[in-house]
Amino acid sequence: MSWSLIPHLLVAGITNGGIYALIALGYCLIQNATGLVNFAQGEFVMLGAMIVVWLHNGLNIPLPVAFAIAILLVAATGILLEKGPIRHSRNRDILTLVMITVGASISLRGAGMMLWGKNAHILPSLGGDSPFIFMNAAILPQSLWIMALSVLVLGLLYFFFHMTLLGKAMRAVSDNRMGAALIGISANRLIALAFAVSGALGALAGILITPITSMSYDGGLMLGLKGFSAAILGGYGSVAGAVAGGLLLGIAESLGAGLISSAYKDAIAFLLLLAVLFVRPAGLFGKTHVRRL
Amino acid sequence: MIEHEREIELKTPRTAFLPSNWRYLLAFAVAILVLPVFFRNDYFYLFFNILALNAIVVLGLNLLVGSTGQVSLGHAAFYGLGAYISAIASTTFHVPLFFSLCISILLVAAASFLLALPTLRLEGHYLVMATLGFNIIVSIILGQMESLTGGPSGFPGIPKLGIGSWTLATDREFYYFIWISFLIIFALTLNLTESRIGRALKAIHEKELTARTLAIPTYAYKVATFVLSAVYAGFAGFCYAHYLTFISPKTFDIFYSVQIVTMVAVGGMGSLWGGLAGAALLSALPEVLHQFEDLQVLLYGLILMAVLVACPKGLLPFLAASASPVLSRLFHRFGRANPTSDRAHAPKRGGISPAPAEVPPARAITSRPDFREEPILKINSLSLSFGGLQALCEVSLEVSPGEIVALIGPNGAGKTTVLNAISGLLKVQGGTISLAEKGISGLSPHQIAARGIGRTFQAVQVFQALSVIDNLLLGYHKLGRAGFASACLRTSRERHEEEMLRAQALDLLESYGLRQMALCGVQHLSLLEQKLLEIARSLAASPRVLLLDEPAGGINPRESELLMGHINALKTKGVGILLVEHDMNMVMRLADRIYVLQHGGLIASGTPSEIRKDPRVISAYLGTKQAGKAGRS
Numbered sequence: 001m002s003w004s005l006i007p008h009l010l011v012a013g014i015t016n017g018g019i020y021a022l023i024a025l026g027y028c029l030i031q032n033a034t035g036l037v038n039f040a041q042g043e044f045v046m047l048g049a050m051i052v053v054w055l056h057n058g059l060n061i062p063l064p065v066a067f068a069i070a071i072l073l074v075a076a077t078g079i080l081l082e083k084g085p086i087r088h089s090r091n092r093d094i095l096t097l098v099m100i101t102v103g104a105s106i107s108l109r110g111a112g113m114m115l116w117g118k119n120a121h122i123l124p125s126l127g128g129d130s131p132f133i134f135m136n137a138a139i140l141p142q143s144l145w146i147m148a149l150s151v152l153v154l155g156l157l158y159f160f161f162h163m164t165l166l167g168k169a170m171r172a173v174s175d176n177r178m179g180a181a182l183i184g185i186s187a188n189r190l191i192a193l194a195f196a197v198s199g200a201l202g203a204l205a206g207i208l209i210t211p212i213t214s215m216s217y218d219g220g221l222m223l224g225l226k227g228f229s230a231a232i233l234g235g236y237g238s239v240a241g242a243v244a245g246g247l248l249l250g251i252a253e254s255l256g257a258g259l260i261s262s263a264y265k266d267a268i269a270f271l272l273l274l275a276v277l278f279v280r281p282a283g284l285f286g287k288t289h290v291r292r293l
Numbered sequence: 294m295i296e297h298e299r300e301i302e303l304k305t306p307r308t309a310f311l312p313s314n315w316r317y318l319l320a321f322a323v324a325i326l327v328l329p330v331f332f333r334n335d336y337f338y339l340f341f342n343i344l345a346l347n348a349i350v351v352l353g354l355n356l357l358v359g360s361t362g363q364v365s366l367g368h369a370a371f372y373g374l375g376a377y378i379s380a381i382a383s384t385t386f387h388v389p390l391f392f393s394l395c396i397s398i399l400l401v402a403a404a405s406f407l408l409a410l411p412t413l414r415l416e417g418h419y420l421v422m423a424t425l426g427f428n429i430i431v432s433i434i435l436g437q438m439e440s441l442t443g444g445p446s447g448f449p450g451i452p453k454l455g456i457g458s459w460t461l462a463t464d465r466e467f468y469y470f471i472w473i474s475f476l477i478i479f480a481l482t483l484n485l486t487e488s489r490i491g492r493a494l495k496a497i498h499e500k501e502l503t504a505r506t507l508a509i510p511t512y513a514y515k516v517a518t519f520v521l522s523a524v525y526a527g528f529a530g531f532c533y534a535h536y537l538t539f540i541s542p543k544t545f546d547i548f549y550s551v552q553i554v555t556m557v558a559v560g561g562m563g564s565l566w567g568g569l570a571g572a573a574l575l576s577a578l579p580e581v582l583h584q585f586e587d588l589q590v591l592l593y594g595l596i597l598m599a600v601l602v603a604c605p606k607g608l609l610p611f612l613a614a615s616a617s618p619v620l621s622r623l624f625h626r627f628g629r630a631n632p633t634s635d636r637a638h639a640p641k642r643g644g645i646s647p648a649p650a651e652v653p654p655a656r657a658i659t660s661r662p663d664f665r666e667e668p669i670l671k672i673n674s675l676s677l678s679f680g681g682l683q684a685l686c687e688v689s690l691e692v693s694p695g696e697i698v699a700l701i702g703p704n705g706a707g708k709t710t711v712l713n714a715i716s717g718l719l720k721v722q723g724g725t726i727s728l729a730e731k732g733i734s735g736l737s738p739h740q741i742a743a744r745g746i747g748r749t750f751q752a753v754q755v756f757q758a759l760s761v762i763d764n765l766l767l768g769y770h771k772l773g774r775a776g777f778a779s780a781c782l783r784t785s786r787e788r789h790e791e792e793m794l795r796a797q798a799l800d801l802l803e804s805y806g807l808r809q810m811a812l813c814g815v816q817h818l819s820l821l822e823q824k825l826l827e828i829a830r831s832l833a834a835s836p837r838v839l840l841l842d843e844p845a846g847g848i849n850p851r852e853s854e855l856l857m858g859h860i861n862a863l864k865t866k867g868v869g870i871l872l873v874e875h876d877m878n879m880v881m882r883l884a885d886r887i888y889v890l891q892h893g894g895l896i897a898s899g900t901p902s903e904i905r906k907d908p909r910v911i912s913a914y915l916g917t918k919q920a921g922k923a924g925r926s
Contacts, residue, residue, distance in 0.1 A: 037421070039551075085598050085601075085602045088602055089601065089602045090602065090603065090604070091601070091604075091606065093562065095358070095362075095364060095558065095562055096558055096562070096601055099554065099555055099558035099559075099597075099601055100598055100601045100602060102551055102554075102555055102597070103555070103594050103595070103597035103598035103601060104594065104598060105594070106590060106593055106594030106597060107590075107591055107594030107595050107597075107598065108594070109590060109594070110588070110589070110590030110591025110592070110593065110594050111591050113587060113590055113591075114587050114588065114591060221548075225425070225429070225547070228425075229422075229425075229426065232422045236422075263433075263437045264433060264437060266429060266433055267429070267430045267433040267434065267437075270425075270426040270427075270429045270430050271426075271430060273422070273426040274423060274426045274427065274430070277411075277412065277419060277422055277423050277426070278411045278412075278423075281411075281412075281415050281419055
């Protein structure tokens with residue numbers, strides 16, 4: 001065990017943590033709008049990455065354009081999922097709706113396998129592959145991009161939810177759907193919007209992680225689970241919690257892998273999850289609900 | 294004619310060891326035994342054997358969903374633990390099969406117990422999250438502890454199932470073994486759902502807090518159900534390991550858990566027969582779709598979504614509905630009238646139920662009985678606050694046996710809060726509450742209910758998933774003794790107890806004029822009837838004190854007249870009644886004493902005539918004299 005590794009591990013942890021946080025935010029938005037756990041969130045991540053791979057590597061479309069197209073397409077996929085099966089399910093039971101997202105997740109994975117095969121694909125990193133050294137840690141430009149874009153997205157989300165009428169309406173819907181409807185807010189439109197933003201966030205996460213870890217048709221599964229755990233860790237439904245949970249999970253995983261055992265890397269992440277659930281079930285930033293008759 | 298059938302159905306003795314719909318089970322068993330005639334090769338046996346294993350895991354998960362409304366994403370872990378523990382015990386340590394079964398079941402039970410203990414105390418998504426984390430950790434451990442588990446490349450050379458020299462060597466032998474095992478477990482589980490415990494589990498799923506006030510230890514039952522469902526998975530895992538003789542961690546990862554949950558969802562959450570259908574469909578789908586190669590995964594996902602979207606209550610709703618009384622409501626939706634629960638077929642009832650006793654005329658002080666008996670319920674300077682809001686401040690009151698004490702006050706005065714504190718739904722922060730000289734503050738709601746405090750609710754709390762008689766039988770929960778084991782096995786004692794309680798319940802329904810409706814769903818009852826049912830349910834276990842929360846709310850004067858008759862009749866049985874009510878007519882006529890609550894504090898107490906004259910009460914509750922329009926009562 002080498003303590004000099006720690007700065008390096010921290011950087012790696014924050015990089016992954018930023019990705020987890022973006023995915024966790026996607027879970028969080030849909031949870032707040034509908035009370036659902038969207039198991040297709042991981043597939044949004046995969047789709048985003050694969051579409052950029054296809055556009056850039058296959059059709060030679062410049063990266064920034066491919067980025068924009070991929071994010072829009074995945075956002076549209078999110079809307080389709082909501083407007084289609086979820087809206088039209090005859091059983092409104094939450095568990096059934098959640099299982100529909102599981103179905104969607106399997107379908108998207110199947111579609112991904114058909115379109116892009118079973119191989120892993122990679123994207124060129126942003127800003128080149130030569131790391132620079134900062135405080136004993138080798139930092140890839142891609143890591144900086146991830147951190148910067150995560151912070152930017154967070155800022156935009158904060159602005160959206162607190163400064164715009166639409167964002168405030170969305171918060172109103174998640175707080176009290178009936179009350180929001182009574183003052184003329186269309187919950188359905190905002191729920192569709194939540195799915196679209198979740199899709200976009202997932203796609204962004206996928207595009208950003210691919211240059212580091214590569215992506216295959218089933219690569220979204222584990223990332224989706226990690227993002228879900230991050231959301232729980234922070235307090236399910238809390239935006240600040242999703243970010244804190246993501247970073248915490250990323251750092252714990254990275255330190256665990258570097259200092260204890262890389263084989264048990266994922267186990268450490270989930271042990272942390274269990275520990276938090278047992279000690280502080282509402283998560284780090286969650287609120288406990290009081291239920292009344 | 295219908296009347297006759299109804300009587301038969303009400304009184305039919307329970308069959309020994311078999312669920313009441315054993316005919317379906319028999320038909321199914323025959324089909325299973327005959328099925329191999331059509332098998333062309335061993336591949337069919339393999340498929341049906343795996344299906345049976347899936348079906349056992351699904352059965353356990355369904356039991357859990359049915360009782361807690363929560364799913365577990367960790368059943369693959371219990372399945373895997375069952376398989377690996379037995380494999381290691383029997384192969385590495387040469388433990389005889391029977392003992393390795395015992396060891397693996399015990400360890401699976403212990404693991405699930407430890408996992409359930411902290412998580413089931415809470416409501417919400419916690420169980421899903423904790424089981425998900427647990428599953429991932431278990432699969433990583435199975436993959437990494439190579440010296441013990443063989444690591445990712447798997448664990449070979451596990452002995453086949455068998456006793457002594459006789460082993461289940463072929464797929465065909467295992468087929469009969471595993472399906473007979475499944476049938477036995479299925480029958481036992483059906484028995485459980487039709488028992489006293491099963492009723493309680495349904496109640497917990499629907500309204501957990503209400504179930505607690507009916508003396509049902511909800512937490513203990515949820516933990517027990519979780520452990521039981523994990524044991525099912527562990528047993529299936531044991532059979533899997535000793536059938537295939539080779540296991541690898543991949544089989545037991547989180548995706549198998551998800552697959553099991555989708556089987557439950559496709560079959561209809563909590564429906565045992567539906568779960569079987571869901572398991573069959575989703576086990577068969579990959580085999581059928583195999584020919585489509587790359588399209589396979591996509592088609593599987595799309596079909597899964599289509600079934601979930603299109604079938605509101607899961608696959609084969611008719612089969613499920615005919616087999617499970619829980620889903621009998623479905624019959625109405627599909628227009629196939631079920632004669633026992635359709636109101637259109639219910640016998641004509643002569644108006645509303647008869648009033649059992651004379652209602653006392655307008656209040657006369659002389660008719661008030663003498664209370665020489667000691668108060669049964671004593672509340673001493675009870676205080677309670679919600680955050681910064683002082684909801685109750687130093688409230689003291691007493692109720693004697695056979696006395697009706699009314700608690701009145703303006704909206705928001707804290708009346709229901711007093712009742713909730715007595716029933717243990719709210720934690721007392723100051724003061725004491727005692728029942729028959731024994732302190733009850735700090736006990737949990739089910740313990741308080743078991744000590745003899747019954748209650749009704751402001752918004753009537755009946756269970757939609759249960760028939761009228763089953764709703765009432767929940768009130769008898771405390772009197773029953775049959776636990777999980779005797780309910781599963783349907784022992785003669787359990788049957789005897791159930792028949793006895795049923796007979797008592799029918800008598801009680803009779804006296805409330807509801808007997809005709811015994812087998813109907815509660816949604817067919819009028820509000821008054823639901824309120825009567827709720828009162829009957831709270832009386833079933835002969836409480837010493839009854840808390841009534843606005844019994845007259847939402848019913849018309851004629852109906853409240855009838856209700857008053859029933860409440861007054863309880864008085865003569867020596868039950869102490871604490872009545873919260875806004876209907877002053879009812880309060881003044883029924884109450885022996887009245888306490889008046891305002892802003893969480895008592896402002897007056899006394900007989901109805903004293904209260905009527907009390908200036909503080911008039912100004913606080915009925916409006917000030919200056920307002921001049923205080924003649925509401």
